[in-house]
Amino acid sequence: MAMRLTVQVLLVLQALLRDPGRELYGLELSEETGLLPGTAYPILLRLEHEGWVTSRWEDVDPREQKRPARRYYRLTADGAVQASAAVANARRPRGAALRTLAGEGGAA
């Protein structure tokens, strides 16, 4: 099944693409994308099902850390390639539309 690339999905991909090797957890992703965590979670799950993203539970003792373990997400190698293409594709039509508008403005 092909990924439906909504604005929210693109925001998540952009956040993950900033440093493809870096792992982000739910709260960091929310802060970077401006999405509420409840909105980001289904997107991450879909990306994971598609193989674009991989996730793991943080290996810590919650009592020692005095906080629950985090779930970390990062792009897979294949996911990084596909995400870059998807984000680039999403930007292209807007640029083309602006050039068209500028052309029309210039011709008038």
Added chain:
Amino acid sequence: MLPESPVPARHKKAGLIFGAVTSCGFGVFSLLTGPPTRLPAILALAFVVIADVGIVIYAWPATDGFLVRARRQHGRPVRNGGPGGRGLSARGLDGEAGHVPGVAAGRLALRAAAWLMPRAAGRRWRAEAESVLFEMPAGWRGRAVRSYLRSAPRLAMMLWTRRLMRRFGRRA
């Protein structure tokens, strides 16, 4: 999000829960006293029950968690905040997050919403939600809980569909 109105939140919540329970009871009564089990009746009842669960889950965090406070006022222990519970409370981390109105009730709602999903996925969803909520600034938690609960029915649908497709896909 429920619209702002002069009606107190607890009255709204009581009304929603009363409506949900009444319609659910009416559905069961109709099914039992009506013609012998027919598929449309069963489907209608299933729809009513699912809708009612949705209403209760939605109503719970949308208000101020008055049921939790009411229980505390009557001197009985609050289950999700006290020792010996599950999740964060069992790990002794519940108190660290501090009490935020609506969030304690929201945790109950998260637990209820997790039941809508396949077991393992529901557990993972709830664990991650609790982990994020724990580290989140107190002022944001209410909105975050609501966002989790709003996305839960759709997520449950997605997870069950995926699971059924995988199961039937394998057999085919």
